[in-house]
Amino acid sequence: MTPEESRGGLPRMNTIQERPASNRPIVESPEAARQGSMQEVDWRDFRDHIATADKDGRRRWLYPKAPLGIWHRRRAWFASLLILVMFAGPWIRIQGNPLLLFNLVERRFSILGQIFWPQDSVVFAVAMLVFISGIVVFTVAFGRLWCGWACPQTVMMEMVFRKVEYLIDGDSTAQRALAAAPWTLSKIARRFLKHAVYFGLSLVVGNTLLAYIIGSEALLAIQFDDPRRHWVGLTFMTLFSLLFYAIFARFREQACTFICPYGRFQSALLDENSMVVAYDRRRGERRAPLHRDQGPESRKSSGLGDCVDCRQCVAVCPTGIDIRDGTQMECVNCTACIDACDGIMHKVGNTTGLIRFASQNHLERGEPQRFTRRMAMYSIVLTALIGVFLWLVLSRSPVETTFLRVSGSLYQSLPDGRIRNLFSVKMINKSHEPLPVEVRLENLPGSVRLMGATNPVVPVGQYLQTSALIDLEPAQLTGSTTELKLGVYSNGRLLERVATQFSGPRNSSTKTTP
Ligand code: SF4
Ligand code: SF4
Numbered sequence: 001m002t003p004e005e006s007r008g009g010l011p012r013m014n015t016i017q018e019r020p021a022s023n024r025p026i027v028e029s030p031e032a033a034r035q036g037s038m039q040e041v042d043w044r045d046f047r048d049h050i051a052t053a054d055k056d057g058r059r060r061w062l063y064p065k066a067p068l069g070i071w072h073r074r075r076a077w078f079a080s081l082l083i084l085v086m087f088a089g090p091w092i093r094i095q096g097n098p099l100l101l102f103n104l105v106e107r108r109f110s111i112l113g114q115i116f117w118p119q120d121s122v123v124f125a126v127a128m129l130v131f132i133s134g135i136v137v138f139t140v141a142f143g144r145l146w147c148g149w150a151c152p153q154t155v156m157m158e159m160v161f162r163k164v165e166y167l168i169d170g171d172s173t174a175q176r177a178l179a180a181a182p183w184t185l186s187k188i189a190r191r192f193l194k195h196a197v198y199f200g201l202s203l204v205v206g207n208t209l210l211a212y213i214i215g216s217e218a219l220l221a222i223q224f225d226d227p228r229r230h231w232v233g234l235t236f237m238t239l240f241s242l243l244f245y246a247i248f249a250r251f252r253e254q255a256c257t258f259i260c261p262y263g264r265f266q267s268a269l270l271d272e273n274s275m276v277v278a279y280d281r282r283r284g285e286r287r288a289p290l291h292r293d294q295g296p297e298s299r300k301s302s303g304l305g306d307c308v309d310c311r312q313c314v315a316v317c318p319t320g321i322d323i324r325d326g327t328q329m330e331c332v333n334c335t336a337c338i339d340a341c342d343g344i345m346h347k348v349g350n351t352t353g354l355i356r357f358a359s360q361n362h363l364e365r366g367e368p369q370r371f372t373r374r375m376a377m378y379s380i381v382l383t384a385l386i387g388v389f390l391w392l393v394l395s396r397s398p399v400e401t402t403f404l405r406v407s408g409s410l411y412q413s414l415p416d417g418r419i420r421n422l423f424s425v426k427m428i429n430k431s432h433e434p435l436p437v438e439v440r441l442e443n444l445p446g447s448v449r450l451m452g453a454t455n456p457v458v459p460v461g462q463y464l465q466t467s468a469l470i471d472l473e474p475a476q477l478t479g480s481t482t483e484l485k486l487g488v489y490s491n492g493r494l495l496e497r498v499a500t501q502f503s504g505p506r507n508s509s510t511k512t513t514p
Contacts, residue, residue: 050257051320051330061179062253064162065172065315069339078149079159086152087204090211090219095432097461102212108461114393115430115461119400126389133382135262139269140375143276143327147262148334153247153255158318158334160201161248168194172315198249199241206240253319257330270327272360273372277333279313279324279355280363287324296350306354312344313337313355323355397496398431399458401488403439404500406467411503414471419504423468425450427488429458435490439468442497443485446472470502477504 042048043055052060092099094113101110109116109124116123138146148154168190169175181187211219214233222233247255256263270276284307290299296306307324314322316337319330323337335357342352361367405423412420429435435458439448450456451467458464476482482502488495 046322046325046328051322052253052257059254060320062318062320063172063175063179064318064320064336065312065340066162066166067316067334067336067339069342071335071339075149075335076159079155082150082152082155083159086155087208090208090216097432098215100212101215103215104213113432117400117428117430119428120396120430123389123392123396126385126392130382130385130389133378133385136269137375137378137382139266140271140274140378142333143270143274144263144266144331144333147256147260147332151256151260151332153260154332154334156205157248157252161198162318164197164201165194168197195249199245202245202248203237203241205244206237206242209240209244210237253330256319256332263329263332266329271372271374272364273370273375275357275359275369276327277323277331277335277338277355278327278358278360278363279307280353280358281324282363284324284354290348296348306345306350308344308348310344312340316340396430398429399435399437399488399490399495400428400430401439401486401496401498402426403468403486403498405503411505413505417474418471419474419477419502420469420471421502423470423500424465425468426463426465427458428463429460432460434459435495437464437495438489440487440489441470441484442487443483444472444476446470446476448486472502472504474504477502480504480506 052062054060089100090098097113097115098110099113101108103109107118109120111127135146165175169178178187178190207219207223210222210233218233222230222237227234283305285305286303287307287309288299288304289310290308299306311322313324314320314337316339317323318334318336319332321328321330323331338355338357341355345352345354359367359369362369403423403425405421409422412422414420425439427435427437437450437456437458439450441448447470449469449471451469456464456466470484472482480503482504484500484502486498486500488498
Protein backbone atom coordinates (compact mmCIF):
# COMPACT_ATOMS: atom_id res chain seq x y z
CA MET A 1 0.00 0.00 0.00
CA THR A 2 1.42 3.40 -0.96
CA PRO A 3 1.41 6.27 1.56
CA GLU A 4 -1.44 7.81 -0.43
CA GLU A 5 -3.52 4.63 -0.28
CA SER A 6 -2.97 4.40 3.46
CA ARG A 7 -4.51 7.90 3.71
CA GLY A 8 -7.60 6.85 1.83
CA GLY A 9 -6.30 6.65 -1.70
CA LEU A 10 -5.87 10.43 -2.07
CA PRO A 11 -2.59 12.15 -2.88
CA ARG A 12 -1.55 15.08 -0.74
CA MET A 13 -2.64 18.28 -2.38
CA ASN A 14 -0.11 20.84 -1.32
CA THR A 15 3.11 19.05 -0.85
CA ILE A 16 5.51 17.19 -3.07
CA GLN A 17 4.38 13.60 -3.21
CA GLU A 18 6.76 10.87 -2.14
CA ARG A 19 7.74 8.88 -5.19
CA PRO A 20 7.12 5.13 -5.11
CA ALA A 21 10.25 2.99 -5.43
CA SER A 22 9.26 1.97 -8.96
CA ASN A 23 9.21 5.62 -9.96
CA ARG A 24 12.88 6.35 -9.47
CA PRO A 25 14.30 9.57 -10.89
CA ILE A 26 15.62 9.38 -14.41
CA VAL A 27 19.07 10.87 -14.70
CA GLU A 28 19.33 12.92 -17.87
CA SER A 29 23.06 12.47 -18.11
CA PRO A 30 24.54 10.08 -15.55
CA GLU A 31 27.99 11.60 -15.99
CA ALA A 32 26.72 15.11 -15.47
CA ALA A 33 24.59 14.06 -12.51
CA ARG A 34 27.57 12.34 -10.91
CA GLN A 35 29.48 15.57 -11.20
CA GLY A 36 26.53 17.40 -9.70
CA SER A 37 26.29 19.70 -12.71
CA MET A 38 22.74 18.73 -13.67
CA GLN A 39 19.62 18.27 -11.62
CA GLU A 40 17.97 14.85 -11.74
CA VAL A 41 14.65 15.13 -13.53
CA ASP A 42 11.90 12.57 -13.73
CA TRP A 43 9.93 13.55 -16.81
CA ARG A 44 7.10 11.26 -15.80
CA ASP A 45 6.59 13.22 -12.59
CA PHE A 46 4.76 16.51 -13.08
CA ARG A 47 6.31 17.91 -9.89
CA ASP A 48 9.84 17.63 -11.27
CA HIS A 49 9.36 20.07 -14.13
CA ILE A 50 7.05 22.80 -15.30
CA ALA A 51 4.35 22.18 -17.86
CA THR A 52 5.62 24.84 -20.24
CA ALA A 53 9.11 23.47 -20.89
CA ASP A 54 10.24 20.35 -22.74
CA LYS A 55 13.11 18.02 -21.85
CA ASP A 56 15.60 20.34 -23.50
CA GLY A 57 14.30 23.30 -21.54
CA ARG A 58 12.64 24.81 -24.61
CA ARG A 59 9.38 26.65 -24.18
CA ARG A 60 6.23 24.60 -24.81
CA TRP A 61 3.88 27.15 -26.29
CA LEU A 62 0.34 26.78 -24.94
CA TYR A 63 -2.82 26.96 -27.02
CA PRO A 64 -5.52 26.87 -24.34
CA LYS A 65 -9.07 26.28 -25.53
CA ALA A 66 -11.44 29.20 -25.02
CA PRO A 67 -13.24 28.65 -21.71
CA LEU A 68 -17.04 28.69 -21.67
CA GLY A 69 -19.40 28.38 -18.74
CA ILE A 70 -20.86 30.03 -15.71
CA TRP A 71 -17.53 30.58 -13.94
CA HIS A 72 -16.06 32.17 -17.03
CA ARG A 73 -19.05 34.50 -17.36
CA ARG A 74 -18.72 35.54 -13.70
CA ARG A 75 -15.02 36.09 -14.20
CA ALA A 76 -15.61 38.11 -17.38
CA TRP A 77 -18.00 40.45 -15.55
CA PHE A 78 -15.63 40.88 -12.65
CA ALA A 79 -12.67 41.44 -14.99
CA SER A 80 -14.65 44.08 -16.95
CA LEU A 81 -15.23 45.98 -13.73
CA LEU A 82 -11.58 45.74 -12.76
CA ILE A 83 -10.40 46.84 -16.20
CA LEU A 84 -12.75 49.81 -16.03
CA VAL A 85 -11.37 50.85 -12.63
CA MET A 86 -7.79 50.17 -13.72
CA PHE A 87 -7.94 52.39 -16.81
CA ALA A 88 -10.16 55.07 -15.32
CA GLY A 89 -8.10 55.26 -12.07
CA PRO A 90 -5.68 58.02 -13.09
CA TRP A 91 -8.47 60.15 -14.63
CA ILE A 92 -11.01 60.03 -11.77
CA ARG A 93 -10.81 62.97 -9.37
CA ILE A 94 -12.00 63.12 -5.76
CA GLN A 95 -12.12 66.69 -4.47
CA GLY A 96 -9.65 67.63 -7.18
CA ASN A 97 -7.16 64.86 -6.37
CA PRO A 98 -6.63 61.70 -8.44
CA LEU A 99 -8.33 58.51 -7.24
CA LEU A 100 -4.95 56.77 -7.41
CA LEU A 101 -1.54 58.32 -8.05
CA PHE A 102 1.95 57.03 -7.32
CA ASN A 103 4.07 59.95 -8.42
CA LEU A 104 7.52 58.67 -7.61
CA VAL A 105 9.14 61.58 -9.47
CA GLU A 106 7.60 64.30 -7.29
CA ARG A 107 7.18 61.87 -4.39
CA ARG A 108 3.44 62.60 -4.20
CA PHE A 109 0.87 59.88 -3.74
CA SER A 110 -2.90 59.87 -3.80
CA ILE A 111 -5.09 57.04 -2.59
CA LEU A 112 -8.84 57.48 -2.87
CA GLY A 113 -8.27 61.21 -3.31
CA GLN A 114 -6.17 61.54 -0.12
CA ILE A 115 -2.77 63.10 -0.83
CA PHE A 116 0.15 61.36 0.85
CA TRP A 117 3.73 62.56 1.04
CA PRO A 118 7.01 60.76 1.70
CA GLN A 119 6.62 61.99 5.29
CA ASP A 120 3.61 59.65 5.53
CA SER A 121 5.93 56.67 5.32
CA VAL A 122 4.33 55.09 8.41
CA VAL A 123 0.93 55.18 6.71
CA PHE A 124 2.48 53.57 3.62
CA ALA A 125 4.23 50.91 5.66
CA VAL A 126 0.98 50.02 7.46
CA ALA A 127 -0.93 50.10 4.14
CA MET A 128 1.59 47.64 2.70
CA LEU A 129 1.22 45.40 5.75
CA VAL A 130 -2.58 45.53 5.37
CA PHE A 131 -2.23 44.61 1.69
CA ILE A 132 0.14 41.71 2.37
CA SER A 133 -1.85 40.39 5.35
CA GLY A 134 -5.05 40.69 3.29
CA ILE A 135 -3.52 38.53 0.59
CA VAL A 136 -2.24 36.05 3.20
CA VAL A 137 -5.67 35.72 4.85
CA PHE A 138 -7.32 35.46 1.47
CA THR A 139 -4.85 32.80 0.32
CA VAL A 140 -5.23 30.74 3.49
CA ALA A 141 -9.01 30.77 3.02
CA PHE A 142 -9.44 30.79 -0.76
CA GLY A 143 -6.12 29.78 -2.30
CA ARG A 144 -4.86 31.77 -5.27
CA LEU A 145 -8.18 33.33 -6.15
CA TRP A 146 -6.42 36.70 -6.39
CA CYS A 147 -4.17 35.40 -9.20
CA GLY A 148 -6.92 34.09 -11.42
CA TRP A 149 -9.53 36.73 -10.74
CA ALA A 150 -7.97 40.04 -9.71
CA CYS A 151 -4.31 40.15 -10.66
CA PRO A 152 -3.91 42.75 -13.47
CA GLN A 153 -1.50 40.43 -15.33
CA THR A 154 -4.04 37.57 -15.53
CA VAL A 155 -7.00 39.86 -16.08
CA MET A 156 -5.33 41.58 -19.05
CA MET A 157 -3.83 38.37 -20.43
CA GLU A 158 -6.92 36.18 -20.27
CA MET A 159 -9.66 38.72 -20.73
CA VAL A 160 -8.11 41.07 -23.28
CA PHE A 161 -5.06 39.71 -25.12
CA ARG A 162 -6.26 36.10 -25.23
CA LYS A 163 -9.66 37.24 -26.51
CA VAL A 164 -7.94 39.17 -29.31
CA GLU A 165 -6.04 36.00 -30.16
CA TYR A 166 -9.25 33.93 -30.34
CA LEU A 167 -10.80 36.62 -32.50
CA ILE A 168 -7.94 36.77 -35.01
CA ASP A 169 -6.41 33.28 -34.91
CA GLY A 170 -9.44 31.25 -33.84
CA ASP A 171 -9.69 28.71 -31.03
CA SER A 172 -6.97 26.33 -29.89
CA THR A 173 -7.08 23.96 -32.88
CA ALA A 174 -7.03 26.78 -35.42
CA GLN A 175 -4.13 28.40 -33.56
CA ARG A 176 -2.09 25.20 -33.68
CA ALA A 177 -2.84 24.78 -37.38
CA LEU A 178 -1.85 28.38 -38.09
CA ALA A 179 1.39 28.00 -36.12
CA ALA A 180 2.30 24.89 -38.10
CA ALA A 181 1.25 26.37 -41.47
CA PRO A 182 3.84 27.78 -43.90
CA TRP A 183 4.32 31.53 -44.06
CA THR A 184 1.72 32.42 -46.65
CA LEU A 185 0.49 35.96 -47.29
CA SER A 186 -2.64 35.23 -45.25
CA LYS A 187 -0.62 33.99 -42.25
CA ILE A 188 1.68 37.02 -42.41
CA ALA A 189 -1.34 39.34 -42.58
CA ARG A 190 -3.00 37.67 -39.55
CA ARG A 191 0.20 37.69 -37.54
CA PHE A 192 0.78 41.35 -38.44
CA LEU A 193 -2.77 42.28 -37.47
CA LYS A 194 -2.61 40.41 -34.17
CA HIS A 195 0.71 41.91 -33.15
CA ALA A 196 -0.34 45.38 -34.25
CA VAL A 197 -3.42 45.10 -32.00
CA TYR A 198 -1.24 43.70 -29.21
CA PHE A 199 1.12 46.63 -29.52
CA GLY A 200 -1.77 49.11 -29.58
CA LEU A 201 -3.17 47.57 -26.39
CA SER A 202 0.28 47.53 -24.80
CA LEU A 203 0.58 51.22 -25.63
CA VAL A 204 -2.68 51.87 -23.76
CA VAL A 205 -1.50 49.78 -20.78
CA GLY A 206 1.92 51.49 -20.80
CA ASN A 207 0.32 54.95 -20.93
CA THR A 208 -2.01 54.04 -18.08
CA LEU A 209 0.91 52.91 -15.93
CA LEU A 210 2.68 56.17 -16.76
CA ALA A 211 -0.45 58.12 -15.79
CA TYR A 212 -0.43 56.35 -12.40
CA ILE A 213 3.18 57.41 -11.92
CA ILE A 214 3.30 60.98 -13.17
CA GLY A 215 -0.39 61.93 -13.18
CA SER A 216 -2.87 62.32 -16.02
CA GLU A 217 -2.06 66.00 -16.70
CA ALA A 218 1.64 65.24 -17.15
CA LEU A 219 0.74 62.33 -19.43
CA LEU A 220 -1.44 64.58 -21.60
CA ALA A 221 1.42 67.07 -21.81
CA ILE A 222 3.75 64.31 -23.05
CA GLN A 223 1.16 63.17 -25.58
CA PHE A 224 0.25 66.56 -27.02
CA ASP A 225 3.15 68.95 -26.38
CA ASP A 226 6.24 69.38 -28.50
CA PRO A 227 7.97 65.95 -28.23
CA ARG A 228 11.37 67.65 -27.89
CA ARG A 229 10.30 68.90 -24.46
CA HIS A 230 9.31 65.43 -23.21
CA TRP A 231 11.95 63.04 -24.43
CA VAL A 232 12.33 61.42 -20.96
CA GLY A 233 8.58 60.86 -20.70
CA LEU A 234 8.41 59.58 -24.29
CA THR A 235 11.29 57.20 -23.59
CA PHE A 236 9.49 55.73 -20.58
CA MET A 237 6.22 55.54 -22.53
CA THR A 238 7.98 53.52 -25.23
CA LEU A 239 9.78 51.30 -22.72
CA PHE A 240 6.60 50.52 -20.78
CA SER A 241 4.70 49.75 -23.99
CA LEU A 242 7.45 47.44 -25.24
CA LEU A 243 7.63 45.76 -21.85
CA PHE A 244 3.88 45.05 -21.79
CA TYR A 245 3.97 43.91 -25.41
CA ALA A 246 6.75 41.44 -24.53
CA ILE A 247 4.83 40.20 -21.49
CA PHE A 248 1.46 39.72 -23.17
CA ALA A 249 2.64 38.62 -26.60
CA ARG A 250 5.48 36.30 -25.56
CA PHE A 251 6.12 35.87 -21.85
CA ARG A 252 2.49 35.25 -20.82
CA GLU A 253 1.95 32.60 -18.09
CA GLN A 254 5.72 32.52 -17.45
CA ALA A 255 5.33 35.80 -15.56
CA CYS A 256 3.21 33.98 -12.96
CA THR A 257 5.46 30.91 -12.86
CA PHE A 258 8.92 32.47 -12.92
CA ILE A 259 8.65 36.08 -11.81
CA CYS A 260 5.76 36.55 -9.42
CA PRO A 261 6.87 35.57 -5.88
CA TYR A 262 3.29 35.11 -4.71
CA GLY A 263 2.88 31.79 -6.51
CA ARG A 264 6.01 30.56 -4.77
CA PHE A 265 4.97 31.22 -1.22
CA GLN A 266 1.38 30.08 -1.68
CA SER A 267 2.40 26.50 -0.85
CA ALA A 268 3.51 27.76 2.55
CA LEU A 269 0.12 29.39 3.10
CA LEU A 270 -2.28 26.76 1.86
CA ASP A 271 -3.40 24.01 4.19
CA GLU A 272 -5.98 21.20 4.12
CA ASN A 273 -8.79 23.66 4.84
CA SER A 274 -7.97 26.17 2.10
CA MET A 275 -10.54 26.32 -0.68
CA VAL A 276 -8.83 25.70 -3.99
CA VAL A 277 -9.79 24.56 -7.45
CA ALA A 278 -9.46 20.80 -6.96
CA TYR A 279 -10.28 17.54 -8.66
CA ASP A 280 -12.44 15.15 -6.64
CA ARG A 281 -10.16 12.18 -6.95
CA ARG A 282 -12.37 9.94 -4.84
CA ARG A 283 -15.23 10.48 -7.28
CA GLY A 284 -13.22 10.68 -10.50
CA GLU A 285 -10.86 7.70 -10.24
CA ARG A 286 -10.39 5.17 -11.81
CA ARG A 287 -10.54 7.37 -14.87
CA ALA A 288 -11.30 5.79 -18.24
CA PRO A 289 -12.80 6.92 -21.54
CA LEU A 290 -16.55 6.69 -21.86
CA HIS A 291 -17.91 3.87 -23.99
CA ARG A 292 -21.10 4.01 -25.94
CA ASP A 293 -24.19 3.27 -23.82
CA GLN A 294 -22.18 3.53 -20.62
CA GLY A 295 -23.98 5.45 -17.90
CA PRO A 296 -22.68 6.67 -14.52
CA GLU A 297 -24.14 3.66 -12.74
CA SER A 298 -22.71 1.08 -15.13
CA ARG A 299 -19.30 2.76 -14.86
CA LYS A 300 -19.49 2.61 -11.09
CA SER A 301 -20.38 -1.08 -11.13
CA SER A 302 -17.37 -1.77 -13.36
CA GLY A 303 -15.11 -0.01 -10.82
CA LEU A 304 -14.69 3.15 -12.89
CA GLY A 305 -14.89 6.70 -11.65
CA ASP A 306 -16.68 9.69 -13.18
CA CYS A 307 -13.64 11.07 -15.01
CA VAL A 308 -13.99 10.11 -18.66
CA ASP A 309 -10.38 11.12 -19.32
CA CYS A 310 -11.41 13.58 -22.03
CA ARG A 311 -8.61 15.98 -20.97
CA GLN A 312 -10.83 19.00 -21.56
CA CYS A 313 -9.72 20.36 -18.17
CA VAL A 314 -6.13 20.26 -19.43
CA ALA A 315 -7.05 21.72 -22.83
CA VAL A 316 -8.49 24.92 -21.31
CA CYS A 317 -5.81 25.43 -18.67
CA PRO A 318 -3.88 28.65 -19.40
CA THR A 319 -0.89 27.33 -17.44
CA GLY A 320 -0.83 23.93 -19.16
CA ILE A 321 -1.25 21.75 -16.07
CA ASP A 322 -3.46 18.75 -15.34
CA ILE A 323 -5.45 19.60 -12.21
CA ARG A 324 -6.10 15.88 -11.71
CA ASP A 325 -2.50 15.62 -10.51
CA GLY A 326 -3.42 17.75 -7.49
CA THR A 327 -2.80 21.37 -6.53
CA GLN A 328 0.25 22.72 -8.29
CA MET A 329 2.33 25.86 -8.14
CA GLU A 330 1.25 26.94 -11.63
CA CYS A 331 -2.50 26.84 -10.88
CA VAL A 332 -3.93 30.36 -10.67
CA ASN A 333 -7.43 29.24 -9.66
CA CYS A 334 -8.88 30.64 -12.86
CA THR A 335 -11.73 28.08 -12.76
CA ALA A 336 -11.55 27.36 -16.52
CA CYS A 337 -11.15 23.64 -15.77
CA ILE A 338 -14.30 23.71 -13.61
CA ASP A 339 -16.31 25.02 -16.55
CA ALA A 340 -14.74 22.52 -18.95
CA CYS A 341 -15.42 19.55 -16.70
CA ASP A 342 -18.94 20.67 -15.83
CA GLY A 343 -19.65 20.90 -19.57
CA ILE A 344 -18.48 17.32 -20.03
CA MET A 345 -20.48 16.09 -17.04
CA HIS A 346 -23.60 17.71 -18.52
CA LYS A 347 -22.95 15.96 -21.82
CA VAL A 348 -22.50 12.51 -20.25
CA GLY A 349 -25.50 12.96 -17.99
CA ASN A 350 -23.57 13.07 -14.74
CA THR A 351 -23.64 15.56 -11.90
CA THR A 352 -21.29 18.52 -12.15
CA GLY A 353 -18.57 19.41 -9.66
CA LEU A 354 -16.00 16.72 -10.38
CA ILE A 355 -13.59 19.67 -10.42
CA ARG A 356 -14.75 22.36 -8.02
CA PHE A 357 -13.77 24.82 -5.32
CA ALA A 358 -13.16 22.64 -2.29
CA SER A 359 -10.75 22.05 0.54
CA GLN A 360 -8.64 18.93 0.82
CA ASN A 361 -10.43 17.99 4.04
CA HIS A 362 -13.76 18.32 2.29
CA LEU A 363 -12.71 16.15 -0.63
CA GLU A 364 -10.96 13.50 1.45
CA ARG A 365 -13.13 13.38 4.53
CA GLY A 366 -16.33 15.13 3.53
CA GLU A 367 -15.72 17.85 6.14
CA PRO A 368 -17.51 21.17 5.61
CA GLN A 369 -15.43 24.28 4.98
CA ARG A 370 -14.24 25.51 8.38
CA PHE A 371 -13.01 28.83 9.69
CA THR A 372 -9.84 27.48 11.27
CA ARG A 373 -7.80 28.84 14.16
CA ARG A 374 -5.08 29.78 11.66
CA MET A 375 -7.55 31.81 9.62
CA ALA A 376 -8.82 33.41 12.85
CA MET A 377 -5.30 34.42 13.93
CA TYR A 378 -4.47 35.93 10.54
CA SER A 379 -7.84 37.72 10.52
CA ILE A 380 -7.16 39.23 13.96
CA VAL A 381 -3.79 40.51 12.75
CA LEU A 382 -5.41 41.91 9.61
CA THR A 383 -8.21 43.59 11.57
CA ALA A 384 -5.67 45.15 13.96
CA LEU A 385 -3.61 46.45 11.05
CA ILE A 386 -6.70 47.88 9.35
CA GLY A 387 -7.56 49.60 12.65
CA VAL A 388 -4.07 51.12 12.88
CA PHE A 389 -4.25 52.21 9.25
CA LEU A 390 -7.64 53.89 9.70
CA TRP A 391 -6.46 55.60 12.88
CA LEU A 392 -3.35 56.91 11.09
CA VAL A 393 -5.37 58.20 8.13
CA LEU A 394 -8.21 59.71 10.15
CA SER A 395 -5.97 61.35 12.74
CA ARG A 396 -3.67 62.72 10.05
CA SER A 397 -3.24 66.49 10.34
CA PRO A 398 -4.22 68.42 7.17
CA VAL A 399 -0.85 70.17 7.38
CA GLU A 400 2.56 68.75 8.14
CA THR A 401 5.15 71.18 9.41
CA THR A 402 8.86 70.93 10.00
CA PHE A 403 10.39 73.77 11.98
CA LEU A 404 14.19 73.49 12.21
CA ARG A 405 16.83 75.97 13.26
CA VAL A 406 18.89 76.99 10.21
CA SER A 407 21.97 74.83 10.27
CA GLY A 408 25.13 76.68 11.30
CA SER A 409 23.25 79.57 12.92
CA LEU A 410 23.15 80.02 16.69
CA TYR A 411 21.37 83.10 18.02
CA GLN A 412 21.36 86.84 17.65
CA SER A 413 21.05 89.40 20.46
CA LEU A 414 18.79 92.26 19.46
CA PRO A 415 19.38 95.90 20.60
CA ASP A 416 16.31 95.68 22.86
CA GLY A 417 17.87 92.68 24.67
CA ARG A 418 15.73 89.97 23.14
CA ILE A 419 17.30 86.84 21.63
CA ARG A 420 16.50 85.88 18.04
CA ASN A 421 16.78 82.53 16.22
CA LEU A 422 16.40 81.87 12.51
CA PHE A 423 14.41 78.79 11.49
CA SER A 424 13.72 77.07 8.22
CA VAL A 425 10.08 76.10 7.82
CA LYS A 426 8.37 73.63 5.50
CA MET A 427 4.60 73.17 5.51
CA ILE A 428 2.82 70.57 3.41
CA ASN A 429 -0.87 70.98 2.69
CA LYS A 430 -2.46 67.50 2.68
CA SER A 431 -6.02 68.83 2.65
CA HIS A 432 -8.36 69.57 -0.26
CA GLU A 433 -8.36 73.36 0.20
CA PRO A 434 -5.75 76.15 0.25
CA LEU A 435 -4.65 76.77 3.85
CA PRO A 436 -3.87 80.28 5.13
CA VAL A 437 -1.44 79.57 7.96
CA GLU A 438 -0.18 81.29 11.07
CA VAL A 439 2.32 80.03 13.66
CA ARG A 440 2.01 80.88 17.36
CA LEU A 441 4.25 80.18 20.32
CA GLU A 442 2.33 77.93 22.68
CA ASN A 443 4.50 77.45 25.77
CA LEU A 444 6.31 80.81 26.10
CA PRO A 445 5.58 84.46 25.40
CA GLY A 446 7.50 85.74 22.39
CA SER A 447 7.03 86.50 18.72
CA VAL A 448 7.06 84.33 15.61
CA ARG A 449 7.33 85.89 12.18
CA LEU A 450 7.12 83.94 8.92
CA MET A 451 9.19 85.58 6.19
CA GLY A 452 7.75 86.37 2.78
CA ALA A 453 4.03 86.99 2.30
CA THR A 454 2.17 88.77 5.11
CA ASN A 455 -0.58 86.15 5.07
CA PRO A 456 1.04 82.98 3.76
CA VAL A 457 -1.20 80.41 2.11
CA VAL A 458 -0.18 76.81 1.41
CA PRO A 459 -1.73 75.67 -1.89
CA VAL A 460 -3.62 72.33 -2.11
CA GLY A 461 -1.32 69.32 -2.39
CA GLN A 462 1.80 71.51 -2.35
CA TYR A 463 4.22 72.83 0.18
CA LEU A 464 5.40 76.21 1.42
CA GLN A 465 9.08 76.60 2.18
CA THR A 466 10.16 79.71 4.00
CA SER A 467 12.13 81.05 6.98
CA ALA A 468 10.88 82.22 10.35
CA LEU A 469 12.25 84.47 13.07
CA ILE A 470 11.47 83.80 16.72
CA ASP A 471 12.31 86.41 19.33
CA LEU A 472 12.29 85.64 23.08
CA GLU A 473 13.05 87.59 26.22
CA PRO A 474 16.29 86.32 27.82
CA ALA A 475 14.34 85.63 31.02
CA GLN A 476 12.34 82.95 29.14
CA LEU A 477 15.41 80.91 28.28
CA THR A 478 16.20 77.82 30.26
CA GLY A 479 19.85 77.52 29.19
CA SER A 480 21.75 77.20 25.95
CA THR A 481 18.74 75.40 24.43
CA THR A 482 15.10 76.00 25.25
CA GLU A 483 12.24 73.71 24.22
CA LEU A 484 9.62 75.52 22.15
CA LYS A 485 6.10 74.37 21.39
CA LEU A 486 4.49 75.94 18.35
CA GLY A 487 0.92 75.80 17.12
CA VAL A 488 0.06 75.93 13.42
CA TYR A 489 -3.30 77.67 12.92
CA SER A 490 -5.52 78.22 9.93
CA ASN A 491 -8.35 80.74 10.25
CA GLY A 492 -7.98 80.53 14.03
CA ARG A 493 -8.23 76.69 14.05
CA LEU A 494 -5.34 74.74 15.53
CA LEU A 495 -4.13 72.25 12.88
CA GLU A 496 -0.96 70.89 14.37
CA ARG A 497 1.53 71.26 17.23
CA VAL A 498 5.26 71.06 16.53
CA ALA A 499 8.26 71.17 18.83
CA THR A 500 11.63 72.76 18.16
CA GLN A 501 14.61 74.05 20.06
CA PHE A 502 15.66 77.65 20.61
CA SER A 503 19.32 78.45 21.05
CA GLY A 504 20.50 81.13 23.49
CA PRO A 505 23.52 82.12 25.54
CA ARG A 506 24.41 79.79 28.42
CA ASN A 507 24.04 82.80 30.70
CA SER A 508 21.07 84.75 29.41
CA SER A 509 22.64 88.10 30.42
CA THR A 510 25.54 87.50 27.96
CA LYS A 511 25.09 89.34 24.69
CA THR A 512 26.78 87.59 21.78
CA THR A 513 26.40 87.88 18.07
CA PRO A 514 27.78 84.68 16.55
S1 SF4 B 1 -5.79 23.98 -13.19
FE1 SF4 B 1 -7.79 24.88 -13.58
S2 SF4 B 1 -7.91 26.61 -12.18
FE2 SF4 B 1 -5.78 25.98 -12.26
S3 SF4 B 1 -4.90 27.33 -13.82
FE3 SF4 B 1 -5.49 25.42 -14.84
S4 SF4 B 1 -7.57 25.83 -15.58
FE4 SF4 B 1 -7.11 27.40 -14.10
S1 SF4 C 1 -12.68 17.44 -17.88
FE1 SF4 C 1 -13.47 16.22 -16.18
S2 SF4 C 1 -13.93 14.28 -17.14
FE2 SF4 C 1 -12.60 15.30 -18.57
S3 SF4 C 1 -10.55 14.65 -18.01
FE3 SF4 C 1 -10.94 16.49 -16.87
S4 SF4 C 1 -11.70 15.79 -14.91
FE4 SF4 C 1 -11.90 14.07 -16.33
